[in-house]
Amino acid sequence: MKRKTNMNYALVVLSASIMLIAASCEKGFLEKKPDSSIVLLSSIEDLWNLLDNYQVMNYTSSLPQLSADEYFIINDDVFDGLIRETQRNAYIWADNPYGSETTVASWNYPYTGIFYANSVLDALESTRFSYFPVAEKNPVKGSALFMRAYLFFDLLRTFAPIYDPATANTDSGIPIRLQSGIDYTAKRSSVAASYDQIFNDLESAKGLLPNATSPSYLNRPSVCAVYALMARIHLERAEYELASRYADSALTLKNTLIDFNSLDSLSERPFANAPDEVIYYTQQIGEFNTTQYSINTQGYIGIDPELLRLYSSEDLRTAIYFQRNSLGNFNVKRGYATGIYPFTGLAVDELYLIRAEALARIGNSQSASEVLDELLVKRYLPGAYPGTADLAPEDLLDRILEERRKELVWRGTRWHDLRRLNKEGREIHLYRTVHGQQHHLLPNDPRYTFPIPPEEIQLSDIEQNRH
Numbered sequence: 001m002k003r004k005t006n007m008n009y010a011l012v013v014l015s016a017s018i019m020l021i022a023a024s025c026e027k028g029f030l031e032k033k034p035d036s037s038i039v040l041l042s043s044i045e046d047l048w049n050l051l052d053n054y055q056v057m058n059y060t061s062s063l064p065q066l067s068a069d070e071y072f073i074i075n076d077d078v079f080d081g082l083i084r085e086t087q088r089n090a091y092i093w094a095d096n097p098y099g100s101e102t103t104v105a106s107w108n109y110p111y112t113g114i115f116y117a118n119s120v121l122d123a124l125e126s127t128r129f130s131y132f133p134v135a136e137k138n139p140v141k142g143s144a145l146f147m148r149a150y151l152f153f154d155l156l157r158t159f160a161p162i163y164d165p166a167t168a169n170t171d172s173g174i175p176i177r178l179q180s181g182i183d184y185t186a187k188r189s190s191v192a193a194s195y196d197q198i199f200n201d202l203e204s205a206k207g208l209l210p211n212a213t214s215p216s217y218l219n220r221p222s223v224c225a226v227y228a229l230m231a232r233i234h235l236e237r238a239e240y241e242l243a244s245r246y247a248d249s250a251l252t253l254k255n256t257l258i259d260f261n262s263l264d265s266l267s268e269r270p271f272a273n274a275p276d277e278v279i280y281y282t283q284q285i286g287e288f289n290t291t292q293y294s295i296n297t298q299g300y301i302g303i304d305p306e307l308l309r310l311y312s313s314e315d316l317r318t319a320i321y322f323q324r325n326s327l328g329n330f331n332v333k334r335g336y337a338t339g340i341y342p343f344t345g346l347a348v349d350e351l352y353l354i355r356a357e358a359l360a361r362i363g364n365s366q367s368a369s370e371v372l373d374e375l376l377v378k379r380y381l382p383g384a385y386p387g388t389a390d391l392a393p394e395d396l397l398d399r400i401l402e403e404r405r406k407e408l409v410w411r412g413t414r415w416h417d418l419r420r421l422n423k424e425g426r427e428i429h430l431y432r433t434v435h436g437q438q439h440h441l442l443p444n445d446p447r448y449t450f451p452i453p454p455e456e457i458q459l460s461d462i463e464q465n466r467h
Helices: 007-026 044-051 063-067 074-080 083-091 105-127 135-159 192-204 223-236 241-253 318-323 348-361 365-376 393-407 412-423 454-460
Strands: 071-073 172-175 188-190 278-280 299-303 322-324 331-332 432-434 437-441
Touching: 044 105, 063 083, 063 135, 063 412, 105 192, 135 172, 135 192, 135 223, 172 192, 172 365, 188 192, 188 454, 192 223, 223 241, 223 278, 223 348, 241 348, 241 437, 299 331, 322 365, 348 365, 348 393, 393 412
Parallel strands: none
Antiparallel strands: 071 299, 172 188, 322 331, 432 437
């Protein structure tokens, strides 16, 4: 993955950093401030340097992983010892997950990336860039549009209600900022309008990007990434025909699957830094130790035993994904991420699962079974995978959903899957017990939508979610 830190744009970074620190930490990102657009961008290289700042552009929310049911904290002493209030509160689904904490990275980081993307887009529209060749500008513009859409979607699925066509025009979405200047306050758009902007950005980006990117630039998007993100979005919106179509389009451009028989199951890092299945690289914001990959077999959390029971003895993912710690619990090994926090990006295996689920839901069980089997035969010992051709349609869908949970573990997808599956009536109840008190998250509970950070409500006067 490209990590460029060229010194010739130090002034740009300094200027942006001053604005972003003020916007993201001290006062809230959307608060009205004096005009402070970036004015120093003067070359295509400057624009790429902003977009290649992976620590801004390629991070996604950590809150959904904190609240998902993939892990448990081993005892009350460990829970009490967690420094961050958000870490404790989100684990037990408190009404106010932030406590007294004022900075919410899951809100500030995406809006910082959106600021960067808007700065690039505004620069490209300026007279300074009118003389540059279109062939040089198009990939930059397409990348900025894609990244803005990707970050808008991350914010929308974290801080807004799940999409419902009956209420999307009235449900509150997110503030949609389309300019780099921060001298105005953006109010919350509706969920429908928020999605419209995401789709507009992706449609525009599609005609400007290359079909694929090299392993050295997985932090940059491609047409394949556009299709993959569209497939993810339409699955979450329960638009299965579209989800299937976009997944198929992405897989036409990239369909490489890793044969897990070729991996070292004893290694703590069984995947290379640029796994063949990765289409677009993002990772979770690095702020909570309970959401890290295993580091020296950390003992203060364990993987949910119910999840572990889903893997058979012939399933290679048990040894590839997990390792036992000194207390006898299991932790997650390093996955597709280059660092210690989870990979949350777009990958081929997710596309297979999206396509299989979408096909099953629109009544094409035979094709759904074939797609699922093509993936899973790479995850089992040779000759051990039983296949799914004999399953009844409803059993096949259940199996696909189970395999999705097993395949995408620790990838930031589980919380969003719980939201959409409960919306369709799956009735998945979550329970956690701390200090003898049982905490219960009901299906479709309002707490599945995280509150807008209180400082943003106070300083920007935008509407809070209803809890």
